[in-house]
Structures are given as structure tokens and as C-alpha cells.
Amino acid sequence: MEGGIESLWDVVAIVTVSILNTGEVSALEVPQLYMGIPGAPAKQLRGFEKIAIEPNKSKSVSFPLTRRDLSQWDTELQT
Numbered sequence: 001m002e003g004g005i006e007s008l009w010d011v012v013a014i015v016t017v018s019i020l021n022t023g024e025v026s027a028l029e030v031p032q033l034y035m036g037i038p039g040a041p042a043k044q045l046r047g048f049e050k051i052a053i054e055p056n057k058s059k060s061v062s063f064p065l066t067r068r069d070l071s072q073w074d075t076e077l078q079t
Helices: none
Strands: 011-020 027-029 032-035 044-048 051-053 058-066
Touching: 011 051, 044 058, 051 058
Parallel strands: none
Antiparallel strands: 011 058, 027 051, 032 044
């Protein structure tokens, strides 16, 4: 378990994406999940995974999101 408040590590959402290899050879892909939170940098990486996909096949990849992933820390207010 990670440090801090335990409830920050609760999974509150799961984002699933399907990746399709339309080529004629096997491929390695790295789907990435970026999020934008108001008042924070425009893009924040929240998940990635390297996967192998056979030609003309698809694979689903799921990214669980915790409360911490959807939170922002204010360094001035310490909240």
C-alpha cells in the first residue's frame, strides 16, 4: 500500500480503450492515458502499458483511476 490517506488509493473509475493493429505484422504499442484537471497542467500522464498485438487483431487495455489520480495538491494551502 502507498503512503498517505488510505482512501486516496481507492479506485473510483476505470478507463478502457481498444487498440487495433491494422497492419500485416505483429506490433508493440504503448497506449497512454492523459488527463487534464482544472487549475493543473494541461496534460498529466495517468497510465500507460506496453502491449503486443498480432496483425488484424485488437486488444483492450484498462487504466484504473484512484482518487489520488483525480486530485490536485495545493502547495501553498497544503490541502
